[in-house]
Amino acid sequence: MNILEIDKLSCDLHAPETGTLSKSLRGKVHMKESMKKHTSWRAGGEAERIYIPADLLDLTYFLCSLSESEPVHMLGLGSNLLVRDGGLKGTVILLHAQLGDLQLEHQDEIEGLIYAEAGVTCAKVARFAALHNLIGAEFLTGIPGTVGGALAMNAGCYGAEMWEVIEKVKILNRSGQIYERRPINYEINYRHVSLKIKSSIENQESKNIISEEWFVGGWLRLKSGNGATSRKKIKELLIRRIGSQPLNLPNAGSVFSNPPGDYAARLIESCGLKGFRVGGATVSTKHANFIVNTGHATAADIEEVMRVMQDTVEKKTGVKLMQEVRIIGEPR
Numbered sequence: 421m422n423i424l425e426i427d428k429l430s431c432d433l434h435a436p437e438t439g440t441l442s443k444s445l446r447g448k449v450h451m452k453e454s455m456k457k458h459t460s461w462r463a464g465g466e467a468e469r470i471y472i473p474a475d476l477l478d479l480t481y482f483l484c485s486l487s488e489s490e491p492v493h494m495l496g497l498g499s500n501l502l503v504r505d506g507g508l509k510g511t512v513i514l515l516h517a518q519l520g521d522l523q524l525e526h527q528d529e530i531e532g533l534i535y536a537e538a539g540v541t542c543a544k545v546a547r548f549a550a551l552h553n554l555i556g557a558e559f560l561t562g563i564p565g566t567v568g569g570a571l572a573m574n575a576g577c578y579g580a581e582m583w584e585v586i587e588k589v590k591i592l593n594r595s596g597q598i599y600e601r602r603p604i605n606y607e608i609n610y611r612h613v614s615l616k617i618k619s620s621i622e623n624q625e626s627k628n629i630i631s632e633e634w635f636v637g638g639w640l641r642l643k644s645g646n647g648a649t650s651r652k653k654i655k656e657l658l659i660r661r662i663g664s665q666p667l668n669l670p671n672a673g674s675v676f677s678n679p680p681g682d683y684a685a686r687l688i689e690s691c692g693l694k695g696f697r698v699g700g701a702t703v704s705t706k707h708a709n710f711i712v713n714t715g716h717a718t719a720a721d722i723e724e725v726m727r728v729m730q731d732t733v734e735k736k737t738g739v740k741l742m743q744e745v746r747i748i749g750e751p752r
């Protein structure tokens with residue numbers, strides 16, 4: 421696919437001729453706001469600036485209004501994220517409150533196509549699919565993030581992953597252009613997705629386009645089936661989660677990825693680390709791959725617990741655990 425072809429929407433096309441771009445912005449700005457409010461760990465420093473776009477067009481305008489040097493952090497629900505205590509330079513863009521379009525675009529007796537904007541929660545997509553008798557998205561019910569975050573992480577559980585059901589994605593880049601990409605354009609791995617740099621992308625304009633870009637929506641192709649069975653499965657998955665995860669305390673899910681053929685939680689538990697604590701951060705006694713915030717944990721506490729888990733497991737088992745949560749920001 422030629423990435424320049426589809427649905428191209430550039431700043432030049434949409435910026436008002438008067439140049440009073442900022443006046444046309446309809447989103448909300450928060451200055452110097454704690455990221456504790458915006459991460460499921462409820463820990464970490466301040467964001468210099470937060471922008472909550474009114475919708476996709478507004479987000480496009482906003483990106484165009486930024487200086488080239490402004491760092492941008494596109495976030496969903498912050499459920500896989502640790503922001504260091506020194507905070508974040510630049511602008512955090514929160515998509516979860518907005519970009520909430522969710523539509524059934526096509527359905528026949530064999531399959532259906534759902535379009536979900538990046539800010540829609542995964543759980544909502546799972547319920548929406550079941551409501552329309554589409555099956556295969558039930559696993560999304562257990563992922564407490566957004567569609568954008570699930571695309572970025574290739575989130576998954578119980579043997580299913582986000583990109584297995586993705587037909588194509590809608591992308592917005594730093595220059596305000598919107599286009600589509602297909603799974604073939606990405607290296608898709610366990611909890612990791614990266615863009616393949618195509619040798620066919622030769623000219624400078626195209627190179628710039630792929631320099632910084634984000635998911636603003638995704639199309640899920642799902643098989644037609646029985647909605648009631650799907651809803652039952654969703655309920656069962658939720659019960660299983662409540663039974664196995666410490667959902668009563670702030671956490672960010674599994675801290676480390678499962679190594680091939682094994683479970684990070686099993687390795688951590690086998691090293692006697694359940695209950696290990698630094699400040700307000702503790703290795704959960706319910707699920708050893710979770711670090712819970714038992715109250716007032718700093719990001720540094722959490723990072724130190726992670727370091728000890730990684731070092732101990734490597735020393736005792738020879739397995740180097742790979743971090744699954746994303747860590748951003750400055751140390752204090």
Ligand SMILES: Cc1cc2nc3c(=O)[nH]c(=O)nc-3n(C[C@H](O)[C@H](O)[C@H](O)COP(=O)(O)OP(=O)(O)OC[C@H]3O[C@@H](n4cnc5c(N)ncnc54)[C@H](O)[C@@H]3O)c2cc1C
Nearest residue numbers: 496497498499500565566568569570572575576577635673
């Ligand atoms: C209790 C609990 C259980 C969990 N269980 C699972 C599980 O079973 N399986 C699993 O895979 N994960 C699990 N997670 C982790 C987390 O929910 C997923 O990784 C989720 O996909 C993150 O979505 P988010 O919207 O919160 O992303 P965020 O945490 O906001 O962001 C995560 C990363 O994605 C990037 N990102 C976010 N939105 C976009 C976008 N629109 N475009 C480009 N990049 C973007 C961010 O920059 C960041 O690097 C769990 C977390 C918790 C708290």
